Amino acid sequence: MNAATSRRRSGVPYAARVEAAVKVYGSSATAVTALDDVSVGFPAGRFTAIMGPSGSGKSTLMHCAAGLDTLTSGSAYIGDTELGSLDDRRLTLLRRERVGFVFQAFNLVPTLTVAENITLPMDLAGHRGRRGRQDRRARQEQLEWTEALIDVVGLHDRLHHRPAELSGGQQQRVAVARAFAGRPDVVFADEPTGNLDSRSGEEVLGLLGRAVRGMGRTVVMVTHDPVAAAHADEVLFLADGRLVDRMAAPTAEKVLDRLKAFDTRTTSDGAAADIAASGDQSDVQSDVQSDVQSDVQSDVQSDVQSDVQSGVQAGTASGTASGTASGDQSGTASGTAPEGARP
Ligand SMILES: Nc1ncnc2c1ncn2[C@@H]1O[C@H](COP(=O)(O)OP(=O)(O)OP(=O)(O)O)[C@@H](O)[C@H]1O
Ligand SMILES: [Mg+2]
Numbered sequence: 041m042n043a044a045t046s047r048r049r050s051g052v053p054y055a056a057r058v059e060a061a062v063k064v065y066g067s068s069a070t071a072v073t074a075l076d077d078v079s080v081g082f083p084a085g086r087f088t089a090i091m092g093p094s095g096s097g098k099s100t101l102m103h104c105a106a107g108l109d110t111l112t113s114g115s116a117y118i119g120d121t122e123l124g125s126l127d128d129r130r131l132t133l134l135r136r137e138r139v140g141f142v143f144q145a146f147n148l149v150p151t152l153t154v155a156e157n158i159t160l161p162m163d164l165a166g167h168r169g170r171r172g173r174q175d176r177r178a179r180q181e182q183l184e185w186t187e188a189l190i191d192v193v194g195l196h197d198r199l200h201h202r203p204a205e206l207s208g209g210q211q212q213r214v215a216v217a218r219a220f221a222g223r224p225d226v227v228f229a230d231e232p233t234g235n236l237d238s239r240s241g242e243e244v245l246g247l248l249g250r251a252v253r254g255m256g257r258t259v260v261m262v263t264h265d266p267v268a269a270a271h272a273d274e275v276l277f278l279a280d281g282r283l284v285d286r287m288a289a290p291t292a293e294k295v296l297d298r299l300k301a302f303d304t305r306t307t308s309d310g311a312a313a314d315i316a317a318s319g320d321q322s323d324v325q326s327d328v329q330s331d332v333q334s335d336v337q338s339d340v341q342s343d344v345q346s347d348v349q350s351g352v353q354a355g356t357a358s359g360t361a362s363g364t365a366s367g368d369q370s371g372t373a374s375g376t377a378p379e380g381a382r383p
Contacts, residue, residue, distance in 0.1 A: 058104060058116045090276050091277050140226070154203075160218065189220055195210065275290045
């Protein structure tokens with residue numbers, strides 16, 4: 041696929057997209073089709089929300105679009121880069137340099153300070169290849185960007201604290217800043233407010249919105265919450281692994297009405313999907329997350345470990361270092377987050 045086809049008719053390019061995406065988990069009798077021929081693009085400089093009943097394939101779509109998981113068939117692109125064409129090393133680099141992540145569990149590195157957590161992806165990217173070429177101007181730009189991010193997340197007075205010393209909302213704001221730190225093409229957020237009270241949730245959503253509208257970034261967010269979805273420019277609705285609807289200029293009310301249609305349909309079908317109940321994230325989701333975690337972890341562990349150890353903070357335990365790249369979420373899975381860092 042070339043650059044022309046990665047553009048929408050309106051001329052706005054897609055930061056990420058999937059074409060005829062199919063994802064089947066398992067095989068034969070136990071096979072589950074999580075994505076069933078989905079084609080969708082996430083326009084650059086826009087905020088897109090993905091909604092749908094539990095098990096409808098939202099996280100799967102996000103993980104496949106972000107290069108955290110592979111499609112069974114079809115294609116996924118970040119910009120014009122087709123992810124299936126990349127070997128593991130390139131995919132790891134792409135995730136690190138062009139994609140940011142925010143997860144429901146904040147996944148900060150517990151042994152690093154707020155400032156170190158925020159700059160980690162960029163430190164890694166810098167250490168990995170741009171170091172020699174990075175001139176003073178680029179460094180200055182990066183510094184200004186980081187300052188702007190820290191301003192936006194409003195954590196100037198917490199920069200030298202560790203995650204366990206922060207509230208859940210503050211931790212997630214750090215995670216948001218970290219996701220944007222390396223100026224990725226797109227930030228994917230999977231239920232970023234799922235563990236937050238409504239006020240902290242609003243703050244995080246406000247941040248995501250400002251990153252898009254004030255800083256020109258691109259956000260794709262999975263959420264169960266109509267109020268959260270109303271922060272987006274457009275909401276995509278999935279059901280049974282298919283894209284079934286989309287809504288521009290969403291309001292919480294309109295989104296809620298649309299979701300009720302799922303409830304009515306599933307209730308009359310006698311199906312178990314319950315959008316309201318699924319807000320507390322299913323076991324499946326955590327299964328997916330741990331799968332992804334271990335994949336990503338094994339991809340980047342050695343790189344990240346040595347980067348962290350040499351470049352950021354000597355003595356960082358290997359278990360914690362494994363969850364540090366922007367594409368990683370292993371802090372929780374590897375059991376390294378202290379109790380206080382957990383939601
Ligand atoms: N690793 C896996 N192995 C087998 N089936 C899986 C796996 N991961 C997901 N699935 C199945 O794929 C489907 C989509 O799962 P996915 O996690 O994408 O749903 P979701 O929309 O994100 O749900 P939730 O709102 O509960 O997080 C579900 O039927 C789920 O059971
Ligand atoms: Mg999910």
